[in-house]
Amino acid sequence: MEENNDTAVAEFILLGLSGYPKAQAVMFAVFLVVYLVTLLGNGLMVVLIIVSPLLHTPMYFFLSNLSFLDMFYTTCSVPQMLVNCFAHRPTVSFVGCLAQMYITLFLGIAECFLLAVMAYDRFAAVCSPLHYTLIMSRETLIQLAATSWAFALLLTLIAVVLQSTCFCGHNIINHFTCELQAFLKVACSNTRLNDMLIVANSFFVLIMPFCFILVTYGRIALAVMHIKSAKGQSKAFSTCGSHVLVVTVFYCSAMSMYLHPQGKVSSNRDKMISVFYGAVTPMLNPLIYSLRNKDVKGAFWRLLGGKIPE
Template sequence: MVTEFILVGLSDHPRAQKVLFCLLLLVYFVTLFGNGLMMVVIIADSHLHTPMYFFLSNLSSIDIFYTSSSVPQILVNCFIARATIPVTNCLTQMYCGLFLGMTECFLLAVMAYDRFAAVCHPLHYTLIMNNRLCISLVASSWIVAFLLAVVPVFFIPVSFCGPNIINHFSCESQAVLKLGCSNARINEIFSIARAIPVLVVPFLFIMVTYIRIGQAVLKIRSAQGRSKAFSTCGSHLIVVSIFYGSAMFMYLQPQGRPTSDRDKLISVLYGALTPMLNPMIYSLRNKDVKGAVYRLIASGEWVVVVVTIPPPFCPLESNP
C-alpha cells in the first residue's frame, strides 16, 4: 500500500517553477491582505452590517482558508527536488479543498440572489433578505458542501496500491483519484454527478439572475446610473466566469485523461487567482468600503478588531 505521494508540479521546468513561486507568493499575500482587510472592516464598521457585506465577510473567510489549504505547500515545494506528502495529509488537503471550493460555489449563487433582490425588489429588500434568511442561506451553503464533499468518503473509500506520483502542484482531487485502485469507476461517475449540482446549477442560476438584473438596470433613466450598474455587474460576471469556467473545465472531464501542464495552470485560476480578485471586485471598489477603511484607520479601532479574533460569520444588525 502507498504511504506517501510525490508531487511533480513543474519540477521538469526549473525556470518556470521560479516564476510560479514569485507569482504565487505575490498572489497569496494580496489574497490574505485583501480578504483579511475586508473581514476586519466589515466587523468593525456598523454601517456595513448588512446582508451584502455579511455574505462578503463569509466569502473572504472561505477564500483565506481555501488558498491557505494548498498555496503554502506549493510555495515550499518549489524549492524541493523531490516533494513528498503522506497519504493521510494529501487526502485531508484534497477533501478540505473540495469542501471550501463547493462552499464558495454555493455562496456566490447566494450573493447573486442578494443582488437580484436589491436591484429588482428594492422596496421589499429588507423584508426579503432578513436576518433569518441570510443566516439560513450561509449555513445551508456550508452544510450542503460538507455533505457533498466529506460524507461520501465514508461510503466510497479510496485505497492506493499502485503508482504514487501526482502530476500536480498539490493534492487536487482529479489528479489524486486517478491513482486509486478501488472503486475507480464509481468515483469517476460520482465526481461528474457531483459537479452538476455544485458547478453547473449555481452557474446557470447566476447567469439567469444577472440577466434579470440587467433587464432591471436598462429601465434606469440615468445614463450614469446604468453605466455604473453595468460596470459592477460586468466585473462580478468576469470573476464568476473565471471561477466556474476553470472549475467546470477540470471537473466535468473524465478522470482517465492524463493531467497536463495546462490543467495544472488552470487549477491556479480558481484556486489562487479568483480568491485574490474577489475582494477587489466585490468590495474594495465600493465607496462605502473605502469610507469604512478611512474611518477605521483614523479611529484606530482596527487594532482591537485584529487582536480579538473574529468569528467566521459577521453578525447582522436587526433590520428596521
C-alpha cells in the same frame, strides 16, 4: 488481492514543477505574491466589514463569508506549493493528502453556493428595492449562509464515504497539490463510482448554480434597462459588475477542469487551471470588490483615521 489504501501507499510524491527547475524560482515568487495578496486583501475585507457599520448589509455579510473562505482555501494548498518549489523530493503523507483534498473540496463547493446566494442578493436589491430589507432579513441571511456551508459539508462527506480507491504502490501525483482529479488518476482500482460522483457533484455544484446565476443576472439586466435614470443604471451595473466578473473567472476555470473527459494522465494544462481557480480567483475577489466600491474605500480610510479622498 487488493491491498488496503493505508498499507499500499504511505506518502505521495507531488511532481509540481520538478521537471522545470528554471521555472521553480519564478513560480515561487508568483505563488508567494498571490498568497500574500490573498491573505492581506481578504483579511482586510473581513476586518472592514466587521468594524464598519455602513458595511453591515446583506451583500457584505455574504462577502465576509466569501473572504473568510478564500483565506482558508488558499492556505490549504499554496503554502505547500511554496515549500515544494525547492524540495528535491516533494512529498505529502497519505493522511495529509486526503485531508488537503477534502478540505479544499469542501471550501470549493461552499464558494460555488455562496456565489449563487450573492447573485440572489443582488437580484433582490435591484429588482425589489422596496422589499429588499424584508426579503433579505437577518434570519434569511443566516439561513442562506448556513445552508451553503451545510450543503458543501454534506456533498464532501458523501465523497469521503464513497472513496474506496486502491493505489497498489502508485504514489506519483502530477500536480502541485492533492487535487481530486489528479488524486484519482494514480488509482489502480476501478474509479467508475468516483467518476460518476464527480459528474453528479459537478451538476449540483457547478452547472445548477451557474445557470441560476445566469438567469438571475438576465432578470437584473432587464430590470436595469427599465431604469430611466442613466445614473441609476450605471450604479446598478457597477454594483453587479464585480460579482459577474468573479463568477465568470471562477466557474469557467472550474468547469473547464471538471466538465471535460478525464484521462489517466495529468497534463500541465490541468495543473495551471487548478492554480487559477484555487489561488488566483481568491486573490481577485477582494481586489474586485474593493477597487470598484466607494463604501469599501470609505471604510478603509475611516479605519486608518484619515480623510476620505474625493
